[in-house]
Amino acid sequence: MGLICKLPEVLTQAKAEYENLKSAPFLLGEEVGQSGNILAEGDNAQFMKLLLDGDSDRVSLEGKIQQIYIDPPFFSKANYDAVIKLQGEDGETSVKHMAYEDVWKEGMAEYLKMLAVRLYLMRDLLAKEGTIWVHLDWHGVHYVKILMDEIFGEKNFINEIVWTYKSGGSSKKHFARKHDTILVYGKTDKYYINLPKEKSYNRGLKPYRFKGVEEFQDEVGWYTMVNMKDVWSIDMVGRTSAERTGYATQKPEALLERIIAAGSREGDIVADFFCGSGTLGAAAGKLGRRWICCDEGKLAVSASMKRLIKAGQEMQILRSEDAQAEALKQPVVESFLVEASTWPSLFENKTSCTIELKEYKLKEEDVVSSDEVQETIARTTDENPLALVDYWCIDFDCHDMKFRPDTFFFRDKKGLQAVCEKELETDTLPGRTIMVKVVDIFGNVSTSVHEGKLLLTEK
Ligand SMILES: C[S@@+](CC[C@H](N)C(=O)[O-])C[C@H]1O[C@@H](n2cnc3c(N)ncnc32)[C@H](O)[C@@H]1O
The missing domain is CATH 3.40.50.150 (Vaccinia Virus protein VP39)
Known part of the structure; x- marks a missing residue:
């Protein structure tokens, strides 16, 4: 049929x-x-x-x-x-x-x-x-x-x-x-x-001089403005x-x-x-x-x-639900390493917080199949442990189980910034949850969570 x-x-x-x-x-x-x-x-x-x-x-x-x-x-x-x-x-x-x-x-x-x-x-x-x-x-x-x-x-x-x-x-x-x-x-x-309107060139690219018709000229020739046609280049x-x-x-x-x-x-x-x-x-x-x-x-x-x-x-x-479960498997410690630390700030009542992205590996289930691609990945990540990271971002005050990042680092031609420093008010740190999200070049997402109070005591 x-x-x-x-x-x-x-x-x-x-x-x-x-x-x-x-x-x-x-x-x-x-x-x-x-x-x-x-x-x-x-x-x-x-x-x-x-x-x-x-x-x-x-x-x-x-x-x-x-x-x-x-x-x-x-x-x-x-x-x-x-x-x-x-x-x-x-x-x-x-x-x-x-x-x-x-x-x-x-x-x-x-x-x-x-x-x-x-x-x-x-x-x-x-x-x-x-x-x-x-x-x-x-x-x-x-x-x-x-x-x-x-x-x-x-x-x-x-x-x-x-x-x-x-x-x-x-x-x-x-x-x-x-x-x-x-x-x-x-x-x-x-x-x-x-x-919208578009240019319609006159035949011979010369002016028609019809009464009531506005005509214009550019480097190609004379034209009028007409309603746009349905072929768009x-x-x-x-x-x-x-x-x-x-x-x-x-x-x-x-x-x-x-x-x-x-x-x-x-x-x-x-x-x-x-x-x-x-x-x-x-x-x-x-x-x-x-x-x-x-x-x-x-x-x-x-x-x-x-x-x-x-x-x-x-x-x-x-x-x-499926995409969320996949995206926010947390914390995925084996896939990336973040070091978070704090020390007293120069400013009163503030604490300096440093988040450093150290390395990123593909999780086993995310490994791409082609041998050629895998070889390229292995070679490049040996040279550059962050080569697979496309961008990463941080929410310094993650609450209600919602991630609201306000600090982003995107890879550009010069590479990827791996260290983030931020001044936080000391008395708010114990109640904070800091969440870091890493997105790799294949679109895989990983997150890690850091408790503010732990960072303070680790100091
Ligand atoms: C031709 S591409 C769109 C390209 C886009 N216009 C752009 O400029 O990048 C078609 C997209 O449809 C998506 N797609 C196909 N089936 C879908 C579905 N059932 N639900 C959501 N997205 C779907 C594919 O993943 C693909 O990214």
């Missing part, structure tokens, strides 16, 4: 799965600042169900999200790597590490069902004036458009945007495939959209771009900025439930929108977190 005949069944099954979906808890793992932005780690269907149902910590977001952009796997039948940099004595070495899978044992029907369940949930989260932007390519876009016509309604179709780019690789058998497609639908026909993230995270299939912030500026206003909530390296969050933060991002991969979440914190964004990190 051809796939077209299976589509009704795919939709029926997806609808049943969506209707029977049970909400699962997501726990607040960390909090950076006070904003309402959320970065969640776990399966997006369960996360969306939680946003719809609400819980004791948050109200339901049903009908509250102005814009949803998703860039899900494309049904490319491939696995995607992230390129990870290791800093040894002789400079940087790159290793590849699996970022996410796009392989479907039961083929297109399985893929479409996965997506349809989630499209139903997204429809419920969207505001009446909201829009959904689904980023795909030639592999599945034609089938997904049919699903979206059913789920969102044909009459709510807005655009099929073609994003065209330059990239390496072509074939002798077909024209070079250099565009992706973004399907745009409204929740209703009363959707909000802010259409925007560069991909270049190899040496400052924006590059190394995460596979990272999309350019310029593309997301255009999408967000068109579909939302300052202060609106925008969301990406397949967020990868957090491009939507980065663009949304720049444009003053509140954002919600989710990904099931720990590498994606750690890449997003690092990128967004470095950009000065505040957020809550929520994790599914």
